[in-house]
Amino acid sequence: xxxxxxxxxxxxxxxxxxxxxxxxxxxxxxxxxxxxxxxxxxxxxxxxxxxxxxxxxxxxxxxxxxxxxxxxxxxxxxxxxxxxxxxxxxxxxxxxxxxxxxxxxxxxxxxxxxxxxxxxxxxxxxxxxxxxxxxxxxxxxxxxxxxxxxxxxxxxxxxxxxxxxxxxxxxxxxxxxxxxxxxxxxxxxxxxxxxxxxxxxxxxxxxxxxxxxxxxxxxxxxxxxxxxxxxxxxxxxxxxxxxxxxxxxxxxxxxxxxxxxxxxxx
Numbered sequence: 164x165x166x167x168x169x170x171x172x173x174x175x176x177x178x179x180x181x182x183x184x185x186x187x188x189x190x191x192x193x194x195x196x197x198x199x200x201x202x203x204x205x206x207x208x209x210x211x212x213x214x215x216x217x218x219x220x221x222x223x224x225x226x227x228x229x230x231x232x233x234x235x236x237x238x239x240x241x242x243x244x245x246x247x248x249x250x251x252x253x254x255x256x257x258x259x260x261x262x263x264x265x266x267x268x269x270x271x272x273x274x275x276x277x278x279x280x281x282x283x284x285x286x287x288x289x290x291x292x293x294x295x296x297x298x299x300x301x302x303x304x305x306x307x308x309x310x311x312x313x314x315x316x317x318x319x320x321x322x323x324x325x326x327x328x329x330x331x332x333x334x335x336x337x338x339x340x341x342x343x344x345x346x347x348x349x350x351x352x353x354x355x356x357x358x359x360x361x362x363x364x365x366x367x368x369x370x371x372x373x374x375x376x377x378x379x380x381x382x383x384x385x386x387x388x389x390x391x392x393x394x395x396x397x398x399x400x401x402x403x404x405x406x407x408x409x410x411x412x413x414x415x416x417x418x419x420x421x422x423x424x425x426x427x428x429x
Contacts, residue, residue: 171232172242175199175253177216179224185213185253188242190235196227213253 173192176184189195199208203222208214217225233241242259250257268276283289316324376382402410 169232170235170238172230172238172245174228174230174251175213175225176228177220177224178226179220180216183212183216183252184249185210186230186242186245186249186251187254188238188259190238192229199227210253210255212255216253 169192170188170190171192172186172188173195174184174186187195200222202208203214203217203225206214206218208217230245231241239259246254246257246259377386
């Protein structure tokens with residue numbers, strides 16, 4: 164690649180399967196190629212398809228070529244044009260992204276960051292954590308302590324986070340409509356267990372787990388709260404005949420099941 168540092172659109176394609184390729188763009192093609200190689204070697208590439216391909220056929224199967232050199236101002240439009248024309252198989256996202264306007268640090272910020280990293284690397288425990296983290300492939304890092312372990316947020320930091328979230332919904336809270344839609348999705352035939360046959364062993368396992376939970380301190384405490392709440396809600400309310408019939412039927416079923424040894428056998 165004679166003009167490796169120039170701006171343009173590039174292609175990464177497989178020699179074994181030439182119909183599979185990846186299209187991207189960069190203002191520095193040589194640096195972008197090095198980035199792709201590093202991510203693929205570390206099993207950390209954003210394109211899952213491309214990463215799986217390299218894991219199976221090796222990095223040597225891939226070839227890099229420049230599709231077109233172009234000016235920085237039309238780079239993204241050019242990349243989108245080639246993506247629309249060729250529909251590259253390795254591209255997970257079919258929309259060209261703008262990565263040209265990243266804010267650069269000032270010299271003072273770079274010096275402060277450099278000094279901070281130097282101090283961190285002077286710590287033997289930090290060096291050991293980094294050595295372990297870089298020596299273990301990404302999927303196998305489970306169980307290895309994070310570099311954030313043992314570090315705590317200051318009270319001021321916690322207060323700032325709390326104040327910034329005032330008036331905003333919890334990020335993991337679904338809207339009421341989404342909750343209803345999710346519940347309806349799992350009702351009836353939408354439930355993956357719908358129509359499944361539960362054998363006697365399965366029933367006994369469920370009964371055993373329920374008994375162990377009920378006999379635990381947490382189960383007893385929660386049962387007391389539920390019972391008290393039920394009394395507060397239902398005290399003084401008339402019970403319909405059909406409701407009484409259902410309650411009686413359920414009670415007889417539980418008594419019959421217990422008499423057959425469902426709970427005692429475990």
